Amino acid sequence: MTIKRVGIVGSGIMGSGVAEVAAKAGCEVVLRSRAQESADSMVAGLEKSLGKQVDKGRLEDAERTAVLGRVRAVTELSELADCDLVLESIVEDLPAKLALFGELDGICGDDAILATNTSTLSVAAIAAATKRPDKVCGIHFFNPAPVMSVVEVVRAESSSDATIAAAREFAEACGKDVVDVRDQAGFIVNALLFPYLNNAVNLLDSGAATRDDIDTAMKGGCNFPMGPLELLDLVGLDTSLAIIEALHAASGDPSDAPAPKLAALVAEGKLGRKSGEGFYDYSKK
Ligand code: 3HC
Numbered sequence: 001m002t003i004k005r006v007g008i009v010g011s012g013i014m015g016s017g018v019a020e021v022a023a024k025a026g027c028e029v030v031l032r033s034r035a036q037e038s039a040d041s042m043v044a045g046l047e048k049s050l051g052k053q054v055d056k057g058r059l060e061d062a063e064r065t066a067v068l069g070r071v072r073a074v075t076e077l078s079e080l081a082d083c084d085l086v087l088e089s090i091v092e093d094l095p096a097k098l099a100l101f102g103e104l105d106g107i108c109g110d111d112a113i114l115a116t117n118t119s120t121l122s123v124a125a126i127a128a129a130t131k132r133p134d135k136v137c138g139i140h141f142f143n144p145a146p147v148m149s150v151v152e153v154v155r156a157e158s159s160s161d162a163t164i165a166a167a168r169e170f171a172e173a174c175g176k177d178v179v180d181v182r183d184q185a186g187f188i189v190n191a192l193l194f195p196y197l198n199n200a201v202n203l204l205d206s207g208a209a210t211r212d213d214i215d216t217a218m219k220g221g222c223n224f225p226m227g228p229l230e231l232l233d234l235v236g237l238d239t240s241l242a243i244i245e246a247l248h249a250a251s252g253d254p255s256d257a258p259a260p261k262l263a264a265l266v267a268e269g270k271l272g273r274k275s276g277e278g279f280y281d282y283s284k285k
Contacts, residue, residue: 003113003170004028007080009100010089011038013236013274014117016045017145018087021174023070030080031073039073046071049146081107085170087139089117092242097121098129105130113163115139119190119239120246123156123183133158139167140187141176143235151176156183185250190243198244200228201259204279211279229279232262233272241266 006022008015011033019042023029033039050067053059072079080086086104090096097116104114113135116126127136138154151171155164164180171178181187186194200214209217215227232240241262248256265271265278272278 002166003084003173005030005083005085006170007032007083007086007108008089009077009080009086009104010091010117011035011042012089013143014141014145015089016042017143018089018117018141018174019071020046020049020067020146021141021176022170023067025170025173025175027070027170027173029071030083031071032077032080033073033075036073036075039075043068043071043073077103078107080104081109083108083112085113085115085166087115087117092119092121092239092246094121094125097126101126101129101136105132111135113137113166115167117141119187119243120185120250122185123154124158127156127158134160135163137163137167138183138187139171140189142189149175149177150189151178152181152187152189153178154181154183154187186243186247191247194240194243194247195256197228197232197240198256198259198262201232201262204229205259205261233278233280233282235272236274237262237266237270237272237278240272 005028007030008019009032019029019031031039031042033042047068050059050064054061054064086108088097088100090100101114108114114130116123116138117140118138123136123138127133130136137156137159140152140154142148142150153164153167153171168178179188185191203209204211204214211229215229218224218227241258244258248258269275270277273282276283
């Protein structure tokens with residue numbers, strides 16, 4: 001594989017999930033968080049996840065040691081200087097991403113590919129923050145990254161064929177099926193999924209059905225693995241709100257506006273599983 005050393009920026013659920021799949025694919029992984037504490041907790045999370053796989057007999061102990069040996073947690077962006085690919089997985093905030101890509105552009109080697117795991121933001125705008133827009137693309141993993149089988153490779157107008165080919169090769173080496181998509185809000189999955197999730201919140205808020213009945217209905221009626229309200233809690237209500245706001249901004253259609261109840265929960269700090277409460281209460285689980 002062309003890509004041997006991968007940098008991951010961002011210490012959320014997606015960053016650690018992608019670190020796991022990339023290290024399992026044989027890549028050296030440099031995980032960068034702003035605080036050593038979050039970098040260390042990502043490695044601890046990775047150890048736990050690999051431990052479960054060893055317990056289930058799906059991973060050899062020696063392989064777990066080898067995978068962990070390929071992952072290094074750092075706090076300085078300069079540690080990503082010799083990466084072949086850097087995958088950004090920070091908060092869904094365009095100014096923050098533009099600043100990061102500008103910095104990475106100055107730090108990374110001329111041949112390095114800079115990719116974003118954004119769900120909805122413009123890859124072209126992110127590419128334009130660098131002097132290498134041909135080497136910027138989207139590589140969009142899904143949550144939980146070790147489990148979900150698909151990756152969207154997003155081509156901005158400026159992305160070169162070589163960049164797209166290397167991104168595809170990386171995602172395939174991570175064991176994923178790759179789909180190609182143009183750089184537009186929500187790409188394929190989120191453009192279709194989030195209007196549905198947003199509508200589920202409005203349906204709940206209208207009093208038409210209870211939380212449990214909405215989730216049960218979509219699991220049993222459509223064979224979805226999770227109901228929409230459970231899934232929102234998994235993704236994170238803040239992330240979900242940012243995605244729905246971005247889709248709404250792109251369409252300008254008032255019916256795409258974020259559900260008021262979703263915005264209210266985020267304002268209350270109820271962000272789903274990661275904060276202990278969202279549509280469901282996880283504090284006792
Ligand atoms: N990390 C690693 N493995 C995990 C995991 C995690 N976070 N969560 C679950 N798994 C594994 C389990 O170990 C188990 O593996 P096994 O069957 O090999 O033993 C398998 O996944 C099934 O897990 P469980 O039995 O615990 O639970 P479920 O059968 O209920 O599955 C689920 C959990 C895989 C999360 C399933 O409910 C599911 O697929 N849900 C839908 C997820 C989804 O739609 N994701 C997309 C969200 S949108 C998105 O990511 C876009 C982004 O831009 C926001």
